[in-house]
Structures are given as structure tokens and as C-alpha cells.
Amino acid sequence: MLTFEDCVGLCDLDEDEIKAIAEHEHVPEIVALELAQYLIRLPDGTIAIKRMIIEDIQHARESNNPDHAKLLQNVLKHFIASHPDFESYKS
Structure with a gap:
């Protein structure tokens, strides 16, 4: 069985970024991890994650x-x- 830490290791975001998404979406961290991994693969996913933070x-x-x-x-x-x-999106 995979632990949350195992899943973080497989994700393209770190734990603090996942926690920020969980906070924004009001979901458990494991759900935020799944959402993060999905979003990061979308063409505008990094922009969506940046907006959440x-x-x-x-x-x-x-x-x-x-x-x-x-x-x-x-x-x-x-x-x-x-x-x-994000080079062109820094603010």
C-alpha cells in the first residue's frame, strides 16, 4: 500500500504546494495531491495552481x-x- 509520502514522491509538486491546494479547495491532502497531479499536466494547469496559491x-x-x-x-x-x-508569468 502506498503512503501519502510515497504519493508526494511521485507527484510533480511538493508537500507544501499540495497543502496549499488542499486549503484552497477544502479537500483532504490526498485528494489535493490527485488534483495537483491532474492540473500540472494540463496546458494551463500551472496557471490554475498559481492562481489557487x-x-x-x-x-x-x-x-x-x-x-x-x-x-x-x-x-x-x-x-x-x-x-x-512561468518565466513570462512571474509577478
């Missing part, structure tokens, strides 16, 4: 949670750096 950052700021917003900003930076197709 940005929305999580905005929500954290609106909820007066600057520590979580900072953590998510680091997740976003890592995600962009890990996906070179």
Missing part, C-alpha cells in the same frame, strides 16, 4: 494571518521556480 495568500491577508501569508508566498516562489514555464 495567490488566492490563499489573499485570504490569509484578509484573515489577518500574516505568518500564513508569508508561508504561502514562499510556497508560491518555490512553485514558480520549480516550473520554468
